[in-house]
Amino acid sequence: MTHEVVSRIEELSGRLAATAEETERLGKLSDESVKIIRQAGVMRLLQPTDFGGYAAHPCDFAEAVMAVAKHCGSTGWVCGVGGVHPWEMALMDRRLQNEVWGENPDTWIASPYAAQGVATPVEGGYTLRGRWQFSSGTDHCGWIFLGALTAGADGKPLMPPKVMHVVLPRRDYTIVDDSWDVIGLQGTGSKDVIVDGAFIPSYRTIDSDAVAAGEIAAERAGRTETVYRLPFWAMFPLGITAAVVGIAEGALAAHLDYQRDRVTAMGTRIKDDPYVLSAISEAAADIAASRTQLLDGVSRLYDKAAAGAEITFEDRSLVRRNQVRCAWRAVSAVDEIFARSGGNAVRRQNVMQRFWRDAHVGLQHAIHTPGSLYHSTALTIMGVEPEGPLRAMI
Structure with a gap:
């Protein structure tokens, strides 16, 4: 059976195709594209139900992304990347989930996960510095996941490397506006972001190995739905x-x-x-x-x-x-x-x-x-x- 979100995308496909050229010209999703994706509910497919999502089967998510990309590649790409972030957010500390979605369950989260920054431990958390490329759809997001190398007390990355995913609110990072000049997927607005010494509480971090293993992070977060395992x-x-x-x-x-x-x-x-x-x-x-x-x-x-x-x-x-x-x-x-x-x-x-x-x-x-x-x-x-x-x- 076709998921209701996929059906809504198909109903809105004409509007989505019509705005694809504008999205490419702008170098980021057009306001109309964002409105359509929010209206269809694509970004909430993998979001937990207790925060207004569907906790859907991953096949429903993939079919929704394909349905969007068939009419606008850039919008489909942002859905494919950004649509996974609610899945990982469901594995994070509930305090963070409340911060992100408590007032607005339609809040979008950006990334990237590549460990292009260093997190240095301090009391209560870490300080983060680095520059990350390829933050797809970042202009429309209120929070961001970033990959970071964990440092020792000397500020140098541990060896062998230990990678965390850390989460920051929009006020704690800078989007580099002129950093996305490409030949394709132009409308994804996959710009660079810079963090210069922001403090990250420990509860806004998660070990990348725990997420990679699936069930470990789900058990720690108290998530019983199959998709989060x-x-x-x-x-x-x-x-x-x-x-x-x-x-x-x-x-x-x-x-x-x-x-x-x-x-x-x-x-x-x-x-x-x-x-x-x-x-x-x-x-x-x-x-x-x-x-x-x-x-x-x-x-x-x-x-x-x-x-x-x-x-x-x-x-x-x-x-x-x-x-x-x-x-x-x-x-x-x-x-x-x-x-x-x-x-x-x-x-x-x-x-x-x-x-x-x-x-x-x-x-x-x-x-x-x-x-x-x-x-x-x-x-x-x-x-x-x-x-x-x-x-x-x-």
Whole structure:
């Protein structure tokens, strides 16, 4: 059954597509895009019910992100990234949850999680300094998750590194307005943020390993809903790859609209060109396969968590491998149809070129890097235990 949020997105799809160009031109989500996402309830899908959310199945979240990205890649991307933050906030101290959502359950939370700053311990918490890139949708958020290296008393990061996720209110960080000048996903406004010595109470921090393990953080937070027992490295990549798959679906839909009545310079109707039609079918099948495999992976993990079974490293590894492959397969399919769209496809007024650019920039996210992940998964399925860096982001 289609979730009510997905149904609302489909009902609002025309308005969303109409504002995509403005979102790209602004370099951040347009006011109309933000209004639509709030109206649909996308950002509250993974939010706990006691703070006005749905605590939804992760597949419902992924389908909502894809539905948005199909009409505006940048808005879908912000939903895919920002929509996971309520899931992690549900694992934080209840005092913090009340601070963030107590007065307004529609408060959005930004990130990034890369440990590009250092948290130095002081009485009652930490002081934080650093500069972080890629804070998607940050202009519309009241709070932010940041990855930070924990320092010792000397202010130097501990070795081996110990990473925390820390949470700050908007007043404690600076958004660098001119830091997002890119060729795709322009409307995400994924700007840099700077923190210069802000104090962070201990209750606004969480150990990244506890979140990565899934059930540990859920038990500590007293969360019994199945979705909060899933591992971070299944949930965070899900939203990002869902956005890429949704962008690919948008590219396919735009391609079909464009090619339906197109006649080439040589006078051939595309409807009579067997080579283009074959490419369309292959691309459509690959994009559909990416959608199916992405949803299947997180569903398998969800079912194990619901049954009280352990989610092993091998389970996580296989899902991550398939999730990465979903993104690459979908973008390759976009390349195949874009290459057969003729020279006019590159004109700014043709929406295909925006989907093509957005898809490729989405693939650049670190979560889609196949190298060490594929290496690790191959070892795992051969019965060899990966060590050290090969276990990263799994």
